[in-house]
Amino acid sequence: MAGLSEPSASEPRSDDAKVVVDGVGKVYESERQRVRALSGVDFTVDDGEFVCLVGPSGCGKTTLFRTIAGLEAATDGEIRLDGDPVTGPGTDRGMVFQEYGLFPWRTVRENVAFGLEEQGVPEPERSSRVGEMLGLVGLAEFADAYPKELSGGMKQRVGIARALAVDPEILLADEPFGSVDAQTRDMLHEELLRIWSETEKTVLFVTHDVEEAVKLSDRVVVMAADPGRVSEIVDVDLDRPRERTEPAFADYVDRIRTLIGE
Amino acid sequence: MSLETGTGAASDPAAAPEEAAEADSLGDLSEFDVSSLAYGAVGTTVFLALWQAAALAVGRTYLLPSPIEVATAFVVELTAPTTFTVPFVGASLPATRLTANLLQSLLHYLPGLVVGSVLGIALGVGMGWSGRLDDALTPVTRFLRPIPPLAWIVFAIVWIGIGHGGAAFIVGIGAFWINFYNAYAGVEGVSTHLREVAASLGVDDDLTMIRKVVLPAATPSIATGIRTSIGQCWMIVVAAELFGAPGVGFQIINAAQNLATDVSVAYMAVISLVFLVSDGAFRRVERRVLAWRD
Incomplete structure (x- = not known):
């Protein structure tokens, strides 16, 4: 599928990527405190690629999602879609939410x-x-x-x-299958992958479920907390359809879980 | 009858399972209705019997008219011919005493209800949507809200005069506050999430957001306000008419002053019937319009 023949994550990605997250930081300031939710987040998503964002709770993945969606403004850095900075929500980014x-x-x-x-x-x-x-x-x-x-x-x-x-240019999904039962989730995974290959859309998918990330994505952006940042980007080099029972699948899951500290 | 349907479906082995299930649930529903109707009938009969017995024990109609006397008075009022003069037009229509009084009441009830509701909903939506408008007007609305509508009778009298206009004014104030608060709460309660979804789908101006997201999402709350005011405004109508505006409420006090309390109670029953009919009709509309609700 589209993502498999793409260059690996270790190669530098140019600015002609679909989405460029460039030095994004986010600080929430209230009268009593100052909380840094994101710090220096850098990564790119190529056209037609399926990328998952995973991380422990509090790692700022939802904040990052909302920033890419244009629902919140970054404190530092910027997000570019097809080279244009994101300044607000728009129909170039189709959004799917956990609560539908x-x-x-x-x-x-x-x-x-x-x-x-x-x-x-x-x-x-x-x-x-x-x-x-x-x-x-x-x-x-x-x-x-x-x-x-x-x-x-x-x-x-x-x-x-x-x-x-x-x-839209890209489909953004924030834990979209977090509220459905496991069996339905498996079915929806198959369906989403089919839709992805039929429409050739770029997908950025936030989840806390490591298996889900390995099942779906070309690359997994692993985040760490305090402050929210990218700890590693993992290429998932497995043929589709992927089975959870394959040893290589389990290796990816273990590796990412170790990175997260689960 | 629905019991027969249930039995029929059950005894017909060829009936599709869904059909049978549907017939069963209908059967259950009617059985429930039948038993609650039966209890209702018993309760009503006991109430009327106690009332009749009490009226017989008191023995004086003007102190406590019996249900039979009230029913008689109701029929007399319902059939006694009179004419109803249409305001502004001046034409006289044949009517009965009861329908003429009811039309008189409607002449201030309806305009008051409609105008008060529309203005109340408009301000409620405006303040619910705009934080600045909310901040600016909250002190005023908080202060004016507790004043009972009838207290404004002073201004009804000096500005408009006691009549349909003055009574409509009082009714309108009542409808205004009820609808204001429900619309305000409804708009405030619209989830940020839905607004964000709409923004991601291309809604980028306030008017479109209000029209396509905020108003539909607030409709259940606004509908509750309208339904509440339909009832409350009848209470206000009666109170306003005690000051002399013609209508059902005026008849209640007028008949009582002539010691014809059976007629008073008959007109009290009119209020109740009109309320039940209008509330029932509105509930029907509400169920259809809000069929999407959980």
Whole structure:
């Protein structure tokens, strides 16, 4: 797949990468205290690559996610997408959240159509794009259901369809499968990998689950806490589909767990 | 009848499992309804019997009219012919005493409710959305809120005069505060998360955010405000009419002053019936509009 033939992480990556995280630091300041959440975070994500961010809780991975998403501003450094600095949220970054974030008053179809409405996509195209996205995530029959009628896994597939509908440059996901059961999670992993290879999107995926990171990604950015920083970037050189039972898979998991200190 | 449906589905082995399940749940629902209806009937009968017995023991209608006397008065008021003059238009319509009084009340209830609710929702949404507006107006709203609507009767009298306008003013104040607080709480409670999602999907101005995210998310709370004010405003109508505006509330006090308490109670029942009908109708609309709610 796309990522496997890419140059390895040890080679310097140029500024023509899809995403460049360049010396990003984040300090939260309140009247009583000053907390450094991120310090000197540097890494890049290539076009079409699947990168996971893992780390212990408190390592700032969610802060980093929110900064890349444009929901928070970096205190130092900057994030560039296709060379342009990120200054706020935008449709070039499709976002998928752990708590789904579906609009409960909109049906599945209407949720997926939301971003297209904002882009002013006119009606025949809009419906056909929504239909295409629902087909991609296998929810065509549930187009008229409200979110409350869906299981967690189905809700997240709507979330993915909605994020992809506006054809973003990159898909950002923050622990998207953290709220579903293990069996559903395995299924969603397969589905996400299929969608990734069909759409050839760049994916940046935050998780605390090391196995999930090894299962999915081309590279794993391992973070450490106090202050949040990148401790190592691990290339996952395994053929897909990957099985948790393979010894090489377990080696990667052990190596990353050791880095995290689990 | 639904019991028969249940039995029918169960005895038909060819029925699809889902159909049978549906029939069963309908059966359960009706059984529950039947038993609660039965208890309701018993309770109502006991209440009416005790009332009738108490009225017989008291023996004087003006002190405690019996349910039968009240029902009789109700029928008399419902059928006694009169005319209703449409304001502004001046045309006279045939009516009965009860419907004419009810229309009189509606002439200030409805405008007060609608105008008060719209203004209250507008200010509530505005203050819930804008921190600056909230900071600026919170001292004023906190101070004015505890004043009972009826206290403003002074200004109703000197500004508008006691009549439909004055009564509508009082009703409007009541509707205003109820809707203001519900809309405010609803907008304040809209999750940041949903707004961030909308921003990531291209919403980049306040008006679009309010229209497409904040208002729909706050609708359940706003609907609660409207439903509460539909009920509360009837209480205010009666109070406002005690000062002389025509309508059902005026009839309650007027009949009592003539010692016709059976007529008073009949009009009290009118208020209750109108409330039940309007509240029931609104609940139906609410259920349809908010079908998406958990």
